[in-house]
Amino acid sequence: MTRCRLCGSAALASVVDLGATPPCESFLAADQLAEPEPTYPLHLRVCTDCWLAQIPPLITPEETFTQYAYFSSYSTSWVEHARTFVADAVERADLGPDAFVVEVASNDGYLLKHVVDRGIRCLGIEPSVNVGAAAREAGVPTVTEFLDPATGSAVRAEHGPADLVVANNVYAHIPDVIGFTRGLRALVADDGWVSIEVQHLLTLIEQNQYDTIYHEHFQYYTVASAIRALASGGLCLVDVELLPTHGGSVRLWARPDGVAGEPSRRVADVLAREKAAGLQELSGYTEFSARVAKVRRDLLRFLVEAAERGETVVGYGAPGKGNTLLNHCGIRPDLLPYTVDRNPYKHGRFTPGTRIPILPPEQIAADRPDYVLVLPWNLRAELAEQLSFVHDWGGRLVFPIPELSIVEATS
Template identity: 70%
Template sequence: MGAPALVCRLCGSTELESFVDLGATPPCELFLTAEALEGPEPTFPLHPRVCRSCLLVQLPPLIDPDETFTEYAYFSSFSTSWVEHARRFVTAATERAGLTQDSLVVEAASNDGYLLQHVVADGMRAVGVEPSVNVGQAARDKGVPTVTAFLSPETGAAVRAEHGPADLVVANNVYAHIPDVVGFTQGLRAMLADDGWVSIEVQHLLTLVAYRQFDTIYHEHFQYYTVGTAIRALASGGLDLVDVELVPTHGGSIRLWARPTELGAGRTPAVGKVLADEAKAGLDTVEGHAGFAREVSRIRNDLMRFLIEAADAGKTVVGYGAPGKGNTLLNYCGIRPDLLAYTVDRNPYKHGRYTPGTRIPIHPPERIDADRPDYVLVLPWNLRDEITAQLAPVAEWGGKLVFPIPALEVVEPGSSPA
């Protein structure tokens, strides 16, 4: 009995082509306890496709979001630069949307209140919609009212009925995480005032391809957007894209500003500019997506060669960070504790646990200062400036930092990107 045909979650087409095949890995945020090391660990294919009809790059929905997001290991507030990014966003959004003390701001996938805490501090009303029980409680502890639920058209209608229409609906770094993109978009519209604004930040496929950011592909990311495909996704829920900003987060993201379709708002020149850049890169055709897999293989080969040579020379290599993207990299490359002794992370939730699949132990950051390794492999490369500053003491014993993407780079702590 053959496998069921893959169906595009946006347009329903069955004509899907391979984008890159990263093998099979466990869900990237299911960190293992010591007891779990003795048990089985499920893995799922990590093989995104591109739709020939609408060009959406997507993963088949092989995992249930309920299993991943009910208790979640990622707390946004552990990144100081991300909290500051959110603060600046709230300031800019307040001006753009003309928010006042009477305004309501709702965030879908509000995590631990990293963003809405700034809305509350400015005296505006705020409501978070967050499916993860543990991080949602952290938000409530900060004074951010939070509904524990996945966003759907029904959830959106319930939030609006209880709190009123939202002047601004935010969905930062979640639009890739939902398998029902149409239902989620309808949920955004359901919460929105008829003259309101929606702001979405999501990784940009253009930069993912240009800078070979294959490690940002994992099972929690069900789709990967260009502005072209985002326009189609937003339209499925009754929203029109009116403006776009390019932002540096997560290696290169797009901030989409949308409004209800019935408003008939026009698009800014910025939208046309980014669409033209995507077409120039070939991302307006299926054929333009080819070649990415070759670049990914080259990154794996270069990193493995470095780690093997370091091991042969008796050098110690440890990791910094335990992000989801790091687990895609580790599993695709087949890196185990013999090549990467351990990694460290600022999030206490992960201490004493092990990376999924590769089973590399995770320790507090202080372990690096105690052990003085020769090399530190930086897994959250998107926070390069912040982490380089945190790792400045590595220079004291002659250690070096290793950045694997977009190409292998071994640098002195404090060095600027090449």
């Protein structure tokens, strides 16, 4: 990658180099273990002109999302987050019985099912064939497409303009950020609303959340860089909300240029926080790589010392972010014999690169390990409750980020 995908500048500076890893959602079937496994460089850089952090587009969205292993509905806290959002969005956008809502990257209908329950017309645009099929089975109208300006225009021509367009955890997943933004503008009514949730680069840097850097995340936004990205498609940022989801996200409320008006005070406040953190100058990024290295050393030291004491450590969860962590740390089954996941799609498969078996959650109670390494650390409260039974035999929970934390499981 020699030029910024947003502004075209060649002024790209290194933030952190995580080596080479497989795509994080390419879980392996047993019969693939003897086959070669492609890996790709994972090197985050930042544009010192527009401050968009980005990795090269070494894999295509089609490779990742045609068949996808992530189903949103398996996270109860995420489904509740979506329910609350829908209730708030109905009020903010004044969505009545004749309104139309479109969600881009709608996954298995985790959010739009709440729109359906309210009797509001809606449509999901989901590129993954298997996940979109699950949404339709749940009663959520869904088309199997990637969003670009042509798709946006076609949906608008067939269904009418959308009063609200939702794009949760997808704005980082598309290498053509300008084309995608123009697709959003094609979907939304001239007086409509666009809501985007995306991980906040401010939190990623401050909390050492480097495991959320992986190949299907092509860029990482501050509010400042998001304003510029939205403007590339004719959208203006009017409000922001800082959210705890995914370790720290930002919800961007945007409207078409002609109706946007002045942005809220919250926009100015977050921009000021980003500037104070140094994220509009290179100094804000220079120490991140050293802090990432410490996370790796601390986790490896814990796993090696536990093994030498004869103690058992198993994993909980098989999220994409976990695969960045496992590969960067070089963790193999000798240190983590297996991990478990609630998603049956992953059972019997193996983590990419590190080839750690993925088993059903019941295996933990059967084996009673000394420690459970929680890979989706961003769901700490939800998973601490799910894993409270580990207290029964004195087991403890391990959270690797933002720094190594070993806590008692509480019943």
